[in-house]
Amino acid sequence: MRLKSIHILKTGLIVSALFLFQAIRAQEDTTDLLSLLGEDEPTLDYTIATFKSTRVINMHSIENAAAGHLDFRISHRFGTINSGVGELWGLDQAYMRLGFEYGVNDRMMVGFGRSNVNKEIDGFVKYKIIRQSTGSKNVPVTISWFSSAVVRTTPFAEPERKNYFTSRLYYCHQLLIARKISDALSLQVAPTLVHRNLVADSTVKNDVYAIGVGGRYKLTKRSSFNFEWVPVPGNQLDDIYRNSLSLGFDIETGGHVFQLHFTNSKPMNEKGFITETTGDWAEGDIQFGFNVSRMFSVVKPRNTPQE
Numbered sequence: 001m002r003l004k005s006i007h008i009l010k011t012g013l014i015v016s017a018l019f020l021f022q023a024i025r026a027q028e029d030t031t032d033l034l035s036l037l038g039e040d041e042p043t044l045d046y047t048i049a050t051f052k053s054t055r056v057i058n059m060h061s062i063e064n065a066a067a068g069h070l071d072f073r074i075s076h077r078f079g080t081i082n083s084g085v086g087e088l089w090g091l092d093q094a095y096m097r098l099g100f101e102y103g104v105n106d107r108m109m110v111g112f113g114r115s116n117v118n119k120e121i122d123g124f125v126k127y128k129i130i131r132q133s134t135g136s137k138n139v140p141v142t143i144s145w146f147s148s149a150v151v152r153t154t155p156f157a158e159p160e161r162k163n164y165f166t167s168r169l170y171y172c173h174q175l176l177i178a179r180k181i182s183d184a185l186s187l188q189v190a191p192t193l194v195h196r197n198l199v200a201d202s203t204v205k206n207d208v209y210a211i212g213v214g215g216r217y218k219l220t221k222r223s224s225f226n227f228e229w230v231p232v233p234g235n236q237l238d239d240i241y242r243n244s245l246s247l248g249f250d251i252e253t254g255g256h257v258f259q260l261h262f263t264n265s266k267p268m269n270e271k272g273f274i275t276e277t278t279g280d281w282a283e284g285d286i287q288f289g290f291n292v293s294r295m296f297s298v299v300k301p302r303n304t305p306q307e
Contacts, residue, residue, distance in 0.1 A: 047132035056214035057246040065103035068299035082284030097268040124148035167198035172270035184218040259291040
């Protein structure tokens with residue numbers, strides 16, 4: 001009787017082991033099937049490198065400094081080419097802006113700068129609202145919001161009268177809409193509002209509306225041709241002002257991006273090159289200039305999953 005009980009116990013253990021083995025195999029087969037199904041699920045791929053820099057030329061692009069990175073920028077413009085040999089075709093003159101721009105996270109960038117044109121200090125914030133993507137979510141464009149404020153520090157034209165600090169302030173708001181059409185071609189449009197607290201007289205409007213158009217065409221792995229045009233429609237500006245037009249090249253070398261360009265705009269902030277450009281391309285009022293960008297890693301970002 002005892003031997004029979006032992007035999008029954010052994011048989012039960014063997015049957016149980018077989019059932020356990022089959023259950024494990026079934027679980028592995030189910031896991032493999034789910035894994036295969038997971039591979040077929042579309043992934044979300046964000047478009048990168050629509051532009052090589054945070055600027056097209058003068059105008060901001062939809063690109064931001066990476067999270068935790070500081071971008072030190074030097075913007076330089078020489079004098080006009082038609083100034084002649086006496087000024088070495090503008091190379092004897094210099095206008096500069098120094099700026100620091102920081103990537104707060106994957107979507108937001110803040111920055112400030114100082115320009116010797118009208119002794120102006122500017123600050124800005126730029127936020128990426130949506131990003132161009134393919135896969136599980138197809139989004140055709142990247143959209144960013146840009147806002148800046150400028151304070152002019154030159155003495156008032158009429159110091160004897162009562163002047164207000166607010167008269168020194170200027171603001172700009174832009175909606176940057178860009179699409180990387182192909183690996184080589186990217187285009188951007190930017191509906192723009194510039195507000196000036198102080199204008200010459202009551203016939204001049206404080207608000208100026210414009211629309212910026214820019215693009216990039218990739219020439220090699222590390223270089224591209226860029227263009228930018230910011231027309232101001234209607235009669236919003238005095239006759240002495242022109243629409244900003246710039247042509248140039250981007251050259252990437254490691255941690256630097258060099259932007260070499262020709263432009264009719266001497267100012268290097270938004271309210272300046274949009275509403276105060278006086279150069280005329282037809283008359284040779286063109287300035288050679290460059291932007292140099294050097295990126296520094298300040299904070300190592302935490303590894304967080306993409307949306």
